[in-house]
Amino acid sequence: MAETSENPVELFGMYIAHVGVNAETPEEAARIAEEFSLLMGLPARDTPVSVFSDTLVETMKGCGRGTCGHIGFHVDDMVAAERWFAARGFEINEESRALNPDGSTRLVYFKREIGGFAIHLTSDK
Numbered sequence: 133m134a135e136t137s138e139n140p141v142e143l144f145g146m147y148i149a150h151v152g153v154n155a156e157t158p159e160e161a162a163r164i165a166e167e168f169s170l171l172m173g174l175p176a177r178d179t180p181v182s183v184f185s186d187t188l189v190e191t192m193k194g195c196g197r198g199t200c201g202h203i204g205f206h207v208d209d210m211v212a213a214e215r216w217f218a219a220r221g222f223e224i225n226e227e228s229r230a231l232n233p234d235g236s237t238r239l240v241y242f243k244r245e246i247g248g249f250a251i252h253l254t255s256d257k
Contacts, residue, residue, distance in 0.1 A: 140205075140207070140213065140216065143212070143213075143216065144207040144208050144209050144212060144213045144216070145206070145207065145208035145209075146205050146206065146207050146213070147205070147206050148203065148204070148205060148206075149187070149204040149205060149206040149254050150184070150187055150188055150189060150190050150203075150204045151188070151189055151190070151201065151202075151203055151204075152182075152189075152190045152191075152192055152196055152197075152198065152201040152202035152203065152204065152249075152250075153189060153190070153191045153192065153196075153201045154191075154192050154194075154196035154198065154200065154201045155191050155192060155193060155194060155196075156194050157193065157194055158193040158194065160194075161182065161183045161191040161192065161193045161194070162176070162178075162183055164183070164191045165183040165184075165185050165189070165191050168185035168188075168189050168191075169185060172185070172188075174186040174188060174189070181193055181195055182196075190202075190204070196250075197228075197241060197250035197252075198245055198248060198249045198250030199245060199248035199249075200247070200248035200249055201248075201249055201250070202241075202249055202250040202251065202252060203249050203250075203251055203252075204239075204252050204253075204254050205251065205252070205253055205254070206253075206254050206255065206256075207253050207254070207255050208255065209255075210236065210237045210240075210253060210255040211237075213253055213255075214237075214240070214253070217242070217253075222242045222243075222244065222251075223242065223243040223244070224240055224241075224242060224243070225240070225241045225242060225243045226240075228240055228241035228252070236255075237253075237255065238254065238255065238256075239252055239253070239254045239255075240252060240253055
């Protein structure tokens with residue numbers, strides 16, 4: 133019988149999609165994004181709730197989840213990843229679920245934080 137992997141990187145193509153930083157105001161978010169631009173040359177992209185520094189850092193405009201911020205993990209198979217994490221005791225926060233136009237899940241947070249960071253899964257499928 134073949135061994136099955138217990139590594140989410142292998143199972144779901146998981147990688148860090150971005151790190152979220154909580155700012156208190158839109159102005160502070162813009163300043164933080166500017167710092168990332170200076171540090172790494174990452175172009176800032178303003179959205180209604182955050183400022184993205186390319187795709188690596190999302191600075192929230194005062195409405196961020198997590199005590200310290202959040203970490204977004206991309207997965208290729210959202211349904212399988214949710215099952216896998218649920219089996220390890222990580223409950224999904226259904227109120228956070230964001231859907232794609234086809235009804236599949238684009239983004240969903242876990243209920244608990246790790247080290248002050250909210251954790252979410254994201255998929256482009």
